[in-house]
Amino acid sequence: MDDLGRDLARNLDRAFPRLVEQMSPRLYWGLRRMTGDGHQAEDLSQEAMIRAYRALSGYPPERIREIRLEPWIWTIALNLGRNHLRDRSRRPTLVEAKTEPADFDTEVPDTAAWQRRLDNLPRAQREAVVLRHVVGFGTSEIADITGRPEGTCKADIHRGLKKLREIMEAEDES
Amino acid sequence: MNLEDRLAGLIGDRAPESITEATALGTGLADGFDFYDSAVGQVVVTFNPKGVSSVTLASEDFESYFEARFDRPLIRADAPESWGHLIPDRLEAGSPGKLPVDLRSVTPFQAQVLNQAAQIPRGEVRPYGWLARHVGRAGAARAVGSTMARNPVPLIIPCHRVVRSDGHIGAYSLGGPDRKWKLLTSEGAAPESLEELAARNVRYLANTSTGIFCHPTCRAIRRSKVENVVELRSAADATNKGYRPCHLCEPA
Numbered sequence: 001m002d003d004l005g006r007d008l009a010r011n012l013d014r015a016f017p018r019l020v021e022q023m024s025p026r027l028y029w030g031l032r033r034m035t036g037d038g039h040q041a042e043d044l045s046q047e048a049m050i051r052a053y054r055a056l057s058g059y060p061p062e063r064i065r066e067i068r069l070e071p072w073i074w075t076i077a078l079n080l081g082r083n084h085l086r087d088r089s090r091r092p093t094l095v096e097a098k099t100e101p102a103d104f105d106t107e108v109p110d111t112a113a114w115q116r117r118l119d120n121l122p123r124a125q126r127e128a129v130v131l132r133h134v135v136g137f138g139t140s141e142i143a144d145i146t147g148r149p150e151g152t153c154k155a156d157i158h159r160g161l162k163k164l165r166e167i168m169e170a171e172d173e174s
Numbered sequence: 175m176n177l178e179d180r181l182a183g184l185i186g187d188r189a190p191e192s193i194t195e196a197t198a199l200g201t202g203l204a205d206g207f208d209f210y211d212s213a214v215g216q217v218v219v220t221f222n223p224k225g226v227s228s229v230t231l232a233s234e235d236f237e238s239y240f241e242a243r244f245d246r247p248l249i250r251a252d253a254p255e256s257w258g259h260l261i262p263d264r265l266e267a268g269s270p271g272k273l274p275v276d277l278r279s280v281t282p283f284q285a286q287v288l289n290q291a292a293q294i295p296r297g298e299v300r301p302y303g304w305l306a307r308h309v310g311r312a313g314a315a316r317a318v319g320s321t322m323a324r325n326p327v328p329l330i331i332p333c334h335r336v337v338r339s340d341g342h343i344g345a346y347s348l349g350g351p352d353r354k355w356k357l358l359t360s361e362g363a364a365p366e367s368l369e370e371l372a373a374r375n376v377r378y379l380a381n382t383s384t385g386i387f388c389h390p391t392c393r394a395i396r397r398s399k400v401e402n403v404v405e406l407r408s409a410a411d412a413t414n415k416g417y418r419p420c421h422l423c424e425p426a
Contacts, residue, residue, distance in 0.1 A: 013203060020197050028189035038190075045193045050200035114184055133181035161177060168177075 005069060009061035012053075020049055023073055030135040031077060034127055036119045048077035071141045078127070078145060117167050124148070125160035132157045195249050205244070206251025207236070212265045212329055213360050214353045219261055220244075221253045225274030226261065228326045231349050243326075244279055268296050268332040268361065275327055283309070284321040291322070294335040297362040298391040298423070301377075303339045308424075315339050323347050334358060341372030341390075363391050371405070378406040378425055380417045387412040392423035 004022065007015035024045055032041035052073050056064055118126055124146075131142045132153075139157070143150040198204035202222040209232055210219050216232040220240060227244065230236040240248050253261060260273045270292055277285040286309045294300050302315040302322075311317070322333040328348040334357045338344040343365050346354035358365045371377075371390055380387035381398040387406055388395035395403065406412045409419070409426040419426040 016201065016203060017194075017198065020194055024189035024193045024197075025187055026185060028193060029185040033184055042190055042193055045189065046196040046200065049193070049197040053197075053201040053203075111184055114180065129181065133178050134184050136182070164177060 005065050005067065008056060008069075009064040012056055012064075016053055016056075019052075019069065023070060024049070026070070026135055027073060027077060030074075030130055031081070033115065033118055033130045033134050035081065036115055044077050044080055047080055048073055051076050051080070068141075071137065071145050074131070074135075074137075074145045075147075117164055120167055121160050121163055124152075125156045125163065128153050128156035129160035129164070133161075195251075198247065199249055199251055204247045204249050205240070206253065207240075207248045208251065208253060210262055210265055213357055214329070214349065217265070217329065219253070219265075220248060221251075221258070221261075222276060223254065224278070225257075225276040226253075226327055226330060227276040227279065229265070229329050229348070234349075265329050268329060268335070268357075270327075270330050273330065275330060277326070279326050280321070280324060283311075283317070284324065287318050287321045288325060288327075288331050288333075291325075291333055291336055292331045294332055295393070296332075296335075298389065298393065299335045299337045299358065299363055299368065300389060300423070301337055301339045301341065304389070304424070305336060319344075329357075335361075335363070337368065338372075341368065341377055343369060374405075375407050376405040377408055378412055380404050380406055380412055380415070385417055386420045387417040387425060388420040389423040389425050392420055392425075394420050394422050 004015060004019060008019065027048065028041050028045045031044050032038055035041055035044070055076075059067075118130065121129065127146060128142060131137045131145060132139065137145065139150050139153050142153045142157075146153060148156075195204075199206050200223070202224065205220040205222045205227050207218050207220045210217055214231070218228075218230050218232050218236040219226060220228045220230075228240060230239060237248055240246075252258060257273055260271065264271055264273045277288060280288065287305055290305055290308045291300075302318040303312070305318045306312055306314040309318075318336075319338075322336050323345070325331055325333040325347060328334065328346075334346055334348070334354045336344075343351060343354055343358070345351055348354075355365045358368075368390060376390070378387045379390050379392075379395045381395060381402050382404055383402045384398070386394065387409075406415070406417070412419075412426070
């Protein structure tokens, strides 16, 4: 991962495909758990990557080396997600691949149930829980990504987990 | 299994391939390609956010050609909505018009030559020397010739309208001289009469009533009455006989 930052600083165009390869599974799946929607997760992932590339191409090498890449890309993706409905208007300069966005349903029945439970959390809690326990970020990184104080993030994670347990108990009773 | 472990298992180990493709296209690290019809048969047009980057015959091994020359991969894609719809018209018209063309693959000098070649009207031709003079490098006819051979976007930038300095039709990068003849014929530039003039060392035609001399395909001289047209071997010959260069085709 450290090598990636160094290589991006040295030759952005050559190293960038590796960043996409390394980051897109966690980004896509994290966003999918957050949004509950595979296509939206796909759109957000690619748009975040494209914006990351544009930003990096304007940065001097020493700045690129200092970026903590994964939280940084997540920050871009979450900001995009917040503006998503507003900005869904057309992007006329985009070259769009002809391949249909494939049905990427490696979803096992059990995870569908988990997705429904996550969908029931308030947004801030869902974001915090997904970032902490699905993607695996630490709370200080989550604070950076979401722009909320670390204490608030910890409380959101805690409340989110509590709510998930309550949802599961309610399922058991019914 | 506890709750935290279940949540940690909700992540897959790979993402849809479409993310990689869309990112490569959106950043311009790969070009998109699509097939189009043209006067010389089906062609492959490649494009990226900066514009159209290449035109090749679809029959050739266009993917290895592209990757070898441009050092980027190709992905089957739709051209950008804002200008993609212009591509069929511009292939037909033989000029870029408002279609953006990505000339990063050639040197600044070559780009200048190609942009000048794009100004040659349909149905007319100009010699290498004319292009060289118009980019301020009068002696560089040979460099102009090799630029035409490297034109990444034939048909859109009409290098088929550039002929040898001796007036002969010459070579064509998009599948050889036969296709150049075919294109010039379809545009009304009559390559067989151009060859015939070249064989007799005729470079220019002049109108005795207006006193103006032109390239043989210039629309000004073509409008002239046949009985007023005389043949000339050089610009010096024209000047000696008191003719002035035409403002449209700028033969000198």
